[in-house]
Amino acid sequence: MRPVLLGAMSPESLMEELQASPSRALAARRLSELGMPTRKSEAYRYFEIDPLMEHDWDVLPVAPTGEIEETQRRIVITDGVVTALPADVEVQVGCSDAIDLDGAHFDPLYYLGHLMSREVISLRFRKDTRVTIVHRYTRPAKLLAYRTAIYVDANVHVQIAERYEGEGACGALILSGHDAFVSRDATLTLVKDQTLRIGDYTPIFSHRIKVDSQASCCLHSFDFGAGSGLQLIKAELHEHARIDADHLLYAKDHARRGTVSQIVHIGQSSLSNQRAKNILAEKARGIFDALIKVEHTGKYTKAHQNSKAILLNDGAYMASKPQLEIYIDDLEASHGSTTGQLDEAQLFYLRSRGIARDEARKMLILAFANELIDALEDEVLREELHRSFEEAYWGVTSVTCMETCHGCEDLAAESAAK
């Protein structure tokens, strides 16, 4: 299948060509309106999408759900199929009409993903939970499309950590993402470690997050390493809803990585806070193309957005485009974007104490990144991400406990007391 050819099709032929379920008519109509992405599309202009759309893909059929292993806190989705699940998470696989598509998503591949996913993996959380979702990809050079839906019931607090294992899926294109529904007074914390290595698959994750009245969503995405990948996020905030979105990007080699997002304030007194930190090495290109839109119904909104980038080499590049689109006066909003090098004065200070240049650079880069890693409440995740970052940056991990905990201080206090 060559995705580019779908661009010119009518909704009806799209449905037929992709053998989509009738419940996906909306997706076909929207895809046909938006057309397939090209390098001229808003959302994809900094990403090299053309070769991916022009390639003649062998589409990997998603197998029917088979045996599901029971686990403690891990959901495993292998090549688009649930293979492991904790007993207390309700899962439904199917293409129910209940999945209410976003009719106003900006990303055509959100709709393509839905049209190609004959079944959607729906996860419903009825009580407070912490789980890990492991997405496993094993088939090289295929196009795999699958979608997940996450329902967090009213008053329920859920933390989902997501990891990706794709060593076996070299050259694959993955079209995936969540439709997440955070009900009234609920919280969803989503922590995504999207590390990629050279030669890995290319993920295009297109999400839609609906945050209901007085609910909140914390999204922490960590894109480390090389390769290409994009996450596209559309979030809508209802009355008194809140989203905190942090994106930490460390990209090297010829990576093309980043975030394209739209946060829409629909309800009044809703709050958004988006922070991006980007570290670009070698010939990597980082993308932060983020729009905050405040509808005329979004009175007393607070919207803050900030992007900072450090370029470690001359060949590195950051495409940063924070934007505000506002239809009311009664709000508090700010946005800013900076791109620069490591601070010379800080570097000199460290070196003047005998710390070698490379070590001093590393300390400053970690310090820059740490703000977003340390923002994680879960200590275990914090340590995992410190490690993941160090591995991506340094090739090995050398996180010592003093950076992340106070155990040693206690130890020192004890031994001093003796």
Place this chain on the structure above:
Amino acid sequence: MSTVVMDIDNLHARIGGKEILKGLNLQLEEGKVHAIMGPNGAGKSTLSKAITGHYDIEVLNGEIRYKGQNIVDWEPEDRALEGIFLSFQNPVEIPGVNNAYFLRTAVNAKRKHLGLPELNAAEFLREMKKLVAELGMKPEMISRSLNEGFSGGEKKRNEILQMMMLQPDVIILDEIDSGLDIDALRAVSEGINKMKDGKRSFLVITHYSRILDYIEPDYIHVLKDGKIIKTAGPELVAELEEKGYGAIEEA
């Protein structure tokens, strides 16, 4: 005759395209306290930057011989590892770098250079805590980000803490007394005086003589217009107080 540990010979250096040091000569003797005095803008901080290898400085001519080697082209870290320490006039803030982690990295870099085993976190913290208490610093300074949000006095105490942990051979103190209240000044100078061991040399840079009531100098050098124009004993301090720098003529 004392041994000369650092010999600065005809140093010409440029900063921001402008020649600031114009043929400076200075010899630091082992175990002695040298005070450099001079008006604002004379080039005192520029001298300290030239000695430590700051990126703003371009040395045009002359040598800085330290322990017998010309170090003008050395990397800053190599100068530090060989025992040169600068207490900065304005220490930078480094958010996100934990003070203890930073200092342990520095101490272990030095120990490695000397062929000593590295200190583990517990050993290191024991030592750091002791000195933090001696210097009258709040214990929380240990786990805070390096200099971030520190008051002027706290930053200077933190410089002295680093000096005490790193045990350098040549110590340059650039306006260590600026912004210090009397208690801080006393704590800081006690720390410095404790470091005197008859081997270590000090270069106390100041435009104001107050600090010299606490740290007794052996020599006073007057820096004006990019050169040392006069060198004398501590009696010169009183004369400078009285007559100001304007009256000092090139010897």
